[in-house]
Amino acid sequence: KISGLKTSMAEGERKTALEMVQAAGTDRHCVTFVLHEEDHTLGNSLRYMIMKNPEVEFCGYTTTHPSESKINLRIQTRGALPAVEPFQRGLNELMNVCQHVLDKFEASIKDYKDQKASRNESTF
Numbered sequence: 001k002i003s004g005l006k007t008s009m010a011e012g013e014r015k016t017a018l019e020m021v022q023a024a025g026t027d028r029h030c031v032t033f034v035l036h037e038e039d040h041t042l043g044n045s046l047r048y049m050i051m052k053n054p055e056v057e058f059c060g061y062t063t064t065h066p067s068e069s070k071i072n073l074r075i076q077t078r079g080a081l082p083a084v085e086p087f088q089r090g091l092n093e094l095m096n097v098c099q100h101v102l103d104k105f106e107a108s109i110k111d112y113k114d115q116k117a118s119r120n121e122s123t124f
Helices: 040-051 084-122
Strands: 002-010 013-021 030-036 056-063 070-077
Touching: 030 084, 040 056, 040 070, 040 084, 070 084
Parallel strands: none
Antiparallel strands: 002 013, 013 030, 030 070, 056 070
């Protein structure tokens, strides 16, 4: 069973950015997500965020081939939690971490520029 969850527009055609692959006879607690146009940058950080969830029994990813920009992310959960939930939660938590880092970085740049400007004013 394969279903496209999210699509993006590329070069005037509709292209699937994410697929959910489930082997025949398995339940929704063990799913492979195929993320197109992604690599180790997202794969490793998303795997880390997902593994922080105690309900996740296994999470790993592979790149299909060095010439393809696609990763397979497999999630297996304990109990009744469907694999798509820690996947979504992991993406949201990763976005929050990235936003926090960006906010701190921009604030530091502003502080640096403000300090530099105040030093330049005092020399006149």
